[in-house]
Amino acid sequence: MLHTHPHGKDVLRDITSTTDLPNGVRMPRLGLGTYRSAQGGEVEAAVKAALDLGYRSIDTASLYGNEEGIGRAVAESGLPREEVFVTSKVGNNEQGYDSALQALARSLRHLRTGYLDLYLIHWPQPQTPESWQMTLETWRAMERAYAEGSVRAIGVCNFLENHLERLAQASETRPMVNQYEFHPWLQQPSLGSYCDAHGIVTEAWAPVMKGRAAEVPELVLIAETHRKSPAQVAIRWILQHGMTTIPKSVHRERLAENADVFDFELSGEEMAAIDLLDRGARFGPHPDGGGAR
């Protein structure tokens, strides 16, 4: 059985719905992904359109090279900074204590903000004892940034259970969020259960299967029943499992489509049918390799 987070569908009202992080910070259930949204006009237009449509959470990373465009779009939206939940990540080549703190300072400058709502380690580096040590030092830098108030919450991405266990043995603080690849073809149920058992909020990346949800006949069928799209069914399934998620698009009509998932509900049978589609298939690299470089 796939896990269902205790904060499941009962708090799913609309795009402003949030989940509580372990420290009480409220994180929107649905946000905007920006991987491959190009710096400059493309990412700026996407973020402005998303904010206009009601999105209040933006996910980026230093690796994406688009933080400046996002910073500009958020600043020009006229929304008070505290109404937008901004996430960024420390990149693989920025890991280490000093260099993670420098990376955070850079991200803050690019994003034109005094604080991040969530700062994540982009990929664990478990390949060698030395690289893992660097990840632990990165985590210590995140703990310091959190204590100093330049980030409201800290977490990780792409950590498997053994990475989370090893981090717990070396540190007092648990990550508040684990953002990992999750969609009908890759569900990693025991990782979700582990996170739930330890109060770690789970966030799905590649929620619309990199644009390939329409290739899945079961999603197409369920979508027809609800007069929704396969992408909307995939997002709704993730939300009903209690996870947060961040579908990416640079097209206004798809941004609207991906946010229009609060007026229908998947039945228990439909949820179970999608749970059965797990085939352990990744779009991204396996975390044991340390991610993309």
Ligand SMILES: NC(=O)c1ccc[n+]([C@@H]2O[C@H](COP(=O)([O-])OP(=O)(O)OC[C@H]3O[C@@H](n4cnc5c(N)ncnc54)[C@H](OP(=O)(O)O)[C@@H]3O)[C@@H](O)[C@H]2O)c1
């Ligand atoms: N922590 C990590 O290691 C990690 C790794 C990967 C991603 N992420 C984050 O998670 C976000 C989401 O993941 P992702 O971008 O890899 O994959 P995704 O959101 O599943 O898919 C994005 C792709 O699907 C297309 N698309 C979006 N909505 C659609 C719809 N309704 N119908 C058809 N096609 C649609 C987009 O094209 P258009 O833009 O042309 O509409 C884009 O090509 C990223 O943007 C990033 O913020 C994190």
